[in-house]
Amino acid sequence: MSEDHMSVDLMDYAALTQNALRGVIRQALQRAASPGGLPGEHHFYITFLTRAPGVSIPDDLLARYPEEITIVLQHQFKDLRVTDDFVRVTLTFGGVPKILTVPYAAITRFHDPYAQFMLEFEVEDLEASND
Amino acid sequence: MSEDHMSVDLMDYAALTQNALRGVIRQALQRAASPGGLPGEHHFYITFLTRAPGVSIPDDLLARYPEEITIVLQHQFKDLRVTDDFVRVTLTFGGVPKILTVPYAAITRFHDPYAQFMLEFEVEDLEASND
Numbered sequence: 660m661s662e663d664h665m666s667v668d669l670m671d672y673a674a675l676t677q678n679a680l681r682g683v684i685r686q687a688l689q690r691a692a693s694p695g696g697l698p699g700e701h702h703f704y705i706t707f708l709t710r711a712p713g714v715s716i717p718d719d720l721l722a723r724y725p726e727e728i729t730i731v732l733q734h735q736f737k738d739l740r741v742t743d744d745f746v747r748v749t750l751t752f753g754g755v756p757k758i759l760t761v762p763y764a765a766i767t768r769f770h771d772p773y774a775q776f777m778l779e780f781e782v783e784d785l786e787a788s789n790d
Numbered sequence: 791m792s793e794d795h796m797s798v799d800l801m802d803y804a805a806l807t808q809n810a811l812r813g814v815i816r817q818a819l820q821r822a823a824s825p826g827g828l829p830g831e832h833h834f835y836i837t838f839l840t841r842a843p844g845v846s847i848p849d850d851l852l853a854r855y856p857e858e859i860t861i862v863l864q865h866q867f868k869d870l871r872v873t874d875d876f877v878r879v880t881l882t883f884g885g886v887p888k889i890l891t892v893p894y895a896a897i898t899r900f901h902d903p904y905a906q907f908m909l910e911f912e913v914e915d916l917e918a919s920n921d
Binding site for chain 1: 797798799800801803806807810811813814817818821828829830831832902904905906907
């Protein structure tokens with residue numbers, strides 16, 4: 660094998676790795692959704708693109724956060740549902756419960772401050788019409 | 791939230807991350823096992839602990855490699871079978887075909903030189919009797 664070739668990635672390891680690491684988010688959320696809930700003081704800051712495919716959030720949130728939003732899953736969440744491809748949760752904004760549906764592929768950052776653990780993801784830019 | 795606490799990881803993110811990244815190996819192997827095979831000059835160096843749980847290799851290989859072995863998947867492999875938990879492949883050693891069964895959990899390193907891509911894993915030390 661020649662060592663002088665340029666690095667080529669026909670396997671797309673970058674995408675494989677990112678997709679694999681999204682599985683870490685899913686498993687962390689599954690833990691949050693389990694009867695025992697999150698251990699210790701663990702909690703999550705999750706940032707996602709509000710206009711990414713499959714994202715569903717109320718119009719008023721979309722107007723306020725036309726590009727991305729960071730939500731916190733600590734004590735004030737309910738109806739957390741974790742599927743293979745997306746997470747759905749009810750969060751309270753200004754006293755009003757709102758349902759958010761977020762595919763893992765829309766998540767750009769996952770942060771658990773208690774564990775000082777963070778994952779960041781490249782998400783393809785979208786042609787969003789941010790009034 | 792206090793920022794002065796020690797970092798605590800009751801979620802075991804390290805293990806979640808390692809397990810997730812083993813999925814990258816599985817997907818790369820699935821590509822190798824597909825009808826099209828590996829694209830370009832991609833090939834894999836896979837290092838695994840020969841005495842880890844679930845590993846099955848012939849006794850003569852185990853005697854020669856009592857701790858770990860690095861195998862190459864390039865052109866000279868056959869009967870590659872990729873399951874959720876392990877990979878099985880027939881490789882030729884000194885002209886003799888040998889069947890190796892390797893759980894992903896036994897793999898300590900995965901390297902694709904063509905892509906300059908490498909993953910390394912912590913595997914718990916085993917009390918091996920390396921005569």
